Each structure stands twice: as C-alpha cells, then as structure tokens.
Amino acid sequence: MERGRAYTRLNTLLQHLGGSSAGAVTAHPTSGAAKFQPQQFQVQFERICREEVKPLGLMLMRDVSIGKSEYVPCEKMVSKVQNFQEDKELFRYCTLPEILKYVECFTGPNIMAMHTMLINKPPDTGKKTSRHPLHQDLHYFPFRPSNNIVCAWTAMEHIDRKNGCLVVFPGTHKGTLKPHDYPQWDGGVNLMFHGIQDYDKNNTRVYVTMEKGDTVFFHPLLIHGSGRNKTEGFRKAISCHFAASDCKYIDVKGTSQEKIEKEIVDLTHKFYGLETGSLKNVWTWKGRLVKGERISL
Numbered sequence: 001m002e003r004g005r006a007y008t009r010l011n012t013l014l015q016h017l018g019g020s021s022a023g024a025v026t027a028h029p030t031s032g033a034a035k036f037q038p039q040q041f042q043v044q045f046e047r048i049c050r051e052e053v054k055p056l057g058l059m060l061m062r063d064v065s066i067g068k069s070e071y072v073p074c075e076k077m078v079s080k081v082q083n084f085q086e087d088k089e090l091f092r093y094c095t096l097p098e099i100l101k102y103v104e105c106f107t108g109p110n111i112m113a114m115h116t117m118l119i120n121k122p123p124d125t126g127k128k129t130s131r132h133p134l135h136q137d138l139h140y141f142p143f144r145p146s147n148n149i150v151c152a153w154t155a156m157e158h159i160d161r162k163n164g165c166l167v168v169f170p171g172t173h174k175g176t177l178k179p180h181d182y183p184q185w186d187g188g189v190n191l192m193f194h195g196i197q198d199y200d201k202n203n204t205r206v207y208v209t210m211e212k213g214d215t216v217f218f219h220p221l222l223i224h225g226s227g228r229n230k231t232e233g234f235r236k237a238i239s240c241h242f243a244a245s246d247c248k249y250i251d252v253k254g255t256s257q258e259k260i261e262k263e264i265v266d267l268t269h270k271f272y273g274l275e276t277g278s279l280k281n282v283w284t285w286k287g288r289l290v291k292g293e294r295i296s297l
C-alpha cells in the first residue's frame with residue numbers, strides 16, 4: 001500500500017504488489033471467480049429505473065432540478081440508487097473476491113457491507129446541482145473506529161473532470177470528523193448533500209481520473225466530493241462502504257451528526273414507513289454480512 005495517500009487505485013495497487021499489469025482486474029480476474037464487469041450492473045440499474053424490478057429497501061433518488069410532476073421512471077431521471085442490499089444482482093458487487101481481498105486489509109476477516117450506492121451523475125442543467133460538495137463519509141455513519149471502515153468505489157466507465165470525477169484532499173484521513181451542513185449554493189442543493197464549510201482552500205486537490213472497472217479504496221475521513229458533469233452522458237459508479245463487523249455503534253445525539261441523523265431517520269420513515277428513531281437502527285437494518293461472522297454491527 002502506498003504510504004501517505006488516503007486512496008489507492010486498485011489497478012495501480014496490483015502493480016505495487018507485483019500483481020498483474022494495470023487493467024488486470026477489469027479484464028483478467030486473478031481469482032478465477034466472478035468476472036468483473038460493470039456492464040452487468042448497468043443492465044440491472046436500467047431495469048430498476050424502468051421499474052421492471054422493485055428490490056426491497058431500494059431508494060431511487062433524483063436530482064433536485066427535476067420536479068415530481070416531470071418524473072417518469074427511466075434511467076435519465078434517477079441520479080442515484082441507494083440501499084441495494086436486497087438486490088441480488090447489484091449486491092454481487094459487494095461480494096466480489098477481487099474487491100473483498102483489499103477491503104479485508106482494512107477491516108480484517110469479519111466484513112459487513114454497510115452502505116450501497118450506484119451513482120448516475122446526470123448532465124448538469126446549468127444550475128450546478130450535479131456537484132457533490134466536499135464531505136467526509138463518516139458524517140453519515142454511527143459506527144467506529146473509522147480506520148476499520150473503507151469505501152470501494154468503482155468507475156463503470158471512463159471518468160475524468162469532464163463528467164465529474166472524484167476530487168480528494170490527500171492526507172485528510174489523518175484529521176477528525178468536521179462539522180457538515182448544506183452548502184450555500186444558488187442553484188439548489190440535493191437533500192442530504194451536506195458539505196464541510198471551512199475546509200482549507202490551500203489543500204492540494206487530486207482529481208481522480210479512472211478507467212472503466214478501476215476501483216478506489218478510501219478512508220471515511222478522507223475529504224472528497226465530485227464536480228459538475230459537463231457532458232451529455234450520465235456518469236456511473238458503483239460503491240459500497242464496508243466495515244469490520246466488530247465496529248461499535250455510537251450515539252450521535254449532541255454531536256455534529258445529530259442533524260443528518262434526523263434527516264435520515266425521517267427519510268427512512270417516508271420511504272419505508274419504518275420508525276427507526278436512530279442512525280444506529282437504520283444501519284443495523286441495512287448492514288449485511290459479506291464475510292466471516294457478524295459481531296457488533
């Protein structure tokens with residue numbers, strides 16, 4: 001693992017480890033198990049958007065620039081699907097040996113898939129709502145320690161600054177969880193898109209250009225976001241946040257996470273009619289074991 005960087009590109013990592021050359025994971029899986037083909041996830045995503053299948057627990061998000069009356073179920077209206085833990089096809093992503101072998105370096109052998117997303121960043125309408133403000137994913141999570149949590153984020157196509165790649169502030173995983181709130185953006189902000197208000201403007205920014213099938217593994221304290229999608233295409237990535245199953249829940253009442261807790265608890269009620277009452281209960285309900293033994297999550 002390269003030192004001093006809070007993210008690692010899987011293909012690059014394979015080279016560091018003396019493994020196959022760049023692109024190897026996409027084209028020639030070393031494990032001989034499931035072939036890594038983002039295309040299969042895209043086909044299922046499109047079926048979900050057309051409402052041909054309705055997996056339990058799934059949330060379909062749309063960009064704030066699209067009104068409810070304009071909404072028709074199709075791939076162009078859905079900016080993100082969250083919570084695909086009950087969709088066999090998409091959840092296969094979270095069980096891929098090629099992914100888990102790196103996840104295990106951070107979590108150890110008992111691994112939970114805690115948060116799942118397929119992000120379909122829409123072409124920006126001009127209001128800049130396709131941006132994702134700079135944030136730390138730990139803001140959404142009520143479990144610790146943060147070092148035993150890792151996000152795997154896989155590009156389903158070529159991603160660069162033109163279609164809104166990830167932008168990261170290297171080294172920020174050594175810091176603490178910062179307060180988050182809605183950014184003051186004129187064109188509107190998507191629900192729950194909290195950002196860090198007072199980040200260091202002089203921090204080095206790294207724009208993570210990725211090829212189809214590339215995966216980055218990053219720490220939940222790493223400050224990151226993504227820019228506007230200036231192309232006509234919908235930029236796709238699939239991701240899962242994994243955690244060691246012996247992580248412990250914390251109570252976020254009285255902390256900077258209290259506001260997001262309320263938003264998520266309210267949304268969970270609106271979508272599923274579930275009275276969870278706390279972030280802890282939301283994640284106890286969503287989390288799925290993918291390897292080893294379920295302990296405290």
Ligand SMILES: CCCCCCCCCC(=O)SCCNC(=O)CCNC(=O)[C@H](O)C(C)(C)COP(=O)(O)OP(=O)(O)OC[C@H]1O[C@@H](n2cnc3c(N)ncnc32)[C@H](O)[C@@H]1OP(=O)(O)O
Nearest residue numbers: 060061062063064068080140189190191192193264268282
């Ligand atoms: C259960 C666990 C959840 C875990 C969350 C972990 C977070 C991980 C990191 C993130 O992904 S954070 C960002 C996630 N946010 C999004 O992707 C945007 C989500 N928001 C939406 O897609 C819609 O707001 C939503 C589908 C949830 C609500 O749609 P509804 O059909 O229930 O709302 P409706 O159409 O009745 O509109 C209600 C109001 O919301 C507004 N609205 C619509 N889409 C919106 C949107 N995207 N963001 C904000 N507001 C939105 C809409 O204009 C309207 O405003 P008014 O009341 O003033 O008329």
Ligand SMILES: Nc1ncnc2c1ncn2[C@@H]1O[C@H](COP(=O)(O)OP(=O)(O)OP(=O)(O)O)[C@@H](O)[C@H]1O
Nearest residue numbers: 001002003004005006007106147149150217218219
């Ligand atoms: N939970 C995590 N998720 C993703 N990457 C992580 C995680 N924990 C550590 N890393 C990354 O793994 C590598 C080794 O981590 P480590 O904590 O040893 O940091 P380091 O950058 O090597 O600094 P140090 O000098 O403190 O060892 C670093 O690149 C770090 O960014």
Ligand SMILES: O=C(O)CCC(=O)C(=O)O
Nearest residue numbers: 119121132137225226237
């Ligand atoms: O895909 C992106 O643009 C970034 C998404 C992200 O960071 C998140 O949802 O937490």
Ligand SMILES: [Fe+2]
Nearest residue numbers: 135136137224
């Ligand atoms: Fe994030």
Ligand SMILES: [Mg+2]
Nearest residue numbers: 001002003004
């Ligand atoms: Mg180290």
